[in-house]
Amino acid sequence: MYEGEIASVLVTEQQIQDKINELAKQIAADYARDGVTGDLLLVGVLKGAVMFMTDFARALPIPAQLEFMAVSSYGSATSSSGVVRILKDLDRDIAGKHVLIVEDIVDSGLTLSWLLKNLASRNPASLEVCSLLRKPEAVKVDVPVKYVGFDIPNEFVVGYGLDYAERYRDLPYIGTLDPKVYSS
Ligand SMILES: O=P(O)(O)OC[C@H]1O[C@H](OP(=O)(O)OP(=O)(O)O)[C@H](O)[C@@H]1O
Numbered sequence: 001m002y003e004g005e006i007a008s009v010l011v012t013e014q015q016i017q018d019k020i021n022e023l024a025k026q027i028a029a030d031y032a033r034d035g036v037t038g039d040l041l042l043v044g045v046l047k048g049a050v051m052f053m054t055d056f057a058r059a060l061p062i063p064a065q066l067e068f069m070a071v072s073s074y075g076s077a078t079s080s081s082g083v084v085r086i087l088k089d090l091d092r093d094i095a096g097k098h099v100l101i102v103e104d105i106v107d108s109g110l111t112l113s114w115l116l117k118n119l120a121s122r123n124p125a126s127l128e129v130c131s132l133l134r135k136p137e138a139v140k141v142d143v144p145v146k147y148v149g150f151d152i153p154n155e156f157v158v159g160y161g162l163d164y165a166e167r168y169r170d171l172p173y174i175g176t177l178d179p180k181v182y183s184s
C-alpha cells in the first residue's frame, strides 16, 4: 500500500500496540489510586486520534465512555495555521466528569493548548491529556501532557490516524513521507 510513498517507519504497528497496553494499565492504576469512581470520559480529537482512541479504549481495563470533538488547524498544510476551528463539538455536558483528552500528536501544542482552555471552562472534575506522539523540538506553547506514548523527531509524520492532505490515515504504523509526495 502507498508503494514508494513512505520514506521510513518511525514507530511500528507492534510498538504502537505495546505502548497502548502499557499506557492503559498505567492510566487505570493512576485513576484507581486517586480514588476516581464512575466512568472515565474519553474525549477523542478527530480525525487524527480515531485509531488511537479505539485501540486505547479497548485496552483500558476500567470503564470509560467515548466522546468525540472534531477540530482542525492544519488543513492540507504541514504546519499548523494556529487557528483552531471546531468542526464538531461534544454532544454533552462534561461538568463534574473525569475527562481524559485522547490525542494523536502534540506538535506545536497550539491545538491542545486551545482545547485545554476550552474544556476547562466547562468545569470537569479533572482534565488530563494522553497523546500517542509528541515532538519536543516543535512545541511552541507549553502544554501539560500527563501521558505520552513516544517522543519523536521534528519531522512531518503520517499513519495510524495522521494524514497528509487526508491520505495515509489508514496505515497501521507511523512513518515519514518520501519528498516526492510533497512536490507532486
Ligand atoms: O500541536 P499542533 O501543532 O496543534 O498539532 C496537533 C494537531 O494537529 C492535527 O490535527 P489536524 O488539524 O491536522 O486535524 P485532523 O486530526 O483532522 O487531521 C493532530 O491530529 C492534532 O490534533
Ligand code: HPA
Pocket (backbone or CB within 6 Å): 074, 105, 107, 155, 156, 157, 158, 162, 163, 164
Ligand atoms: O506530523 C504531523 N503529521 C500529520 N498531522 C500532524 N498534525 C500535527 N503534526 C502532524
Ligand SMILES: [Mg+2]
Pocket (backbone or CB within 6 Å): 048, 074, 075, 162, 163
Ligand atoms: Mg491533519
